[in-house]
Amino acid sequence: MRFALIALLIVGSCGGGGNPDSGTTSAPARTAQTQQAAQATEPGHSTQATLYWDPVTKPPVDGYCVHYGTQSGVYTAHIATGNVTSWTIQNLQPDTYYFAVTAVKAGHGRSNYSNEVSTTIKGGDGG
Numbered sequence: 211m212r213f214a215l216i217a218l219l220i221v222g223s224c225g226g227g228g229n230p231d232s233g234t235t236s237a238p239a240r241t242a243q244t245q246q247a248a249q250a251t252e253p254g255h256s257t258q259a260t261l262y263w264d265p266v267t268k269p270p271v272d273g274y275c276v277h278y279g280t281q282s283g284v285y286t287a288h289i290a291t292g293n294v295t296s297w298t299i300q301n302l303q304p305d306t307y308y309f310a311v312t313a314v315k316a317g318h319g320r321s322n323y324s325n326e327v328s329t330t331i332k333g334g335d336g337g
Contacts, residue, residue: 257331258300263311263324265295271313275320278309282326285310306330 261276273293277285285308291297307330310323 257302257304258298259302259307259309259329259331260296260298261309261311261327262296266313266321269315269318271315271321273314275312275314276309277312277323278307280305280307282308282328284308285323290314302331304331304333 263274265271271293274291274295274297275288276291276297276299277288278299279286289297289299306328308326308328310326312323313321
């Protein structure tokens with residue numbers, strides 16, 4: 211079975227919480243990228259990244275998996291997110307991170323990786 215590719219946005223996040231959003235989010239790409247760029251350079255910001263992606267509707271999927279790492283195309287960590295369209299990854303060390311998402315359908319495996327996005331997490335104290 212063939213899956214559709216997933217569109218992906220990334221938004222840096224400040225402050226506490228960090229719980230995954232269980233609803234579909236459709237924030238405009240330019241707004242999200244501008245917000246992420248500003249927050250990633252603020253001194254003392256939280257070391258987390260929140261990702262948003264478009265749902266795959268045909269065929270229906272059972273969930274998604276967020277893949278990430280510090281080298282483009284090399285994803286050394288992954289998180290099964292369930293059937294949500296956003297996820298916050300917390301406690302990231304200062305570095306540049308690359309992210310992609312796959313859709314999962316039981317008995318059919320996973321989709322190809324979505325488009326890759328990246329963000330740079332700055333040190334917590336700034337300077």
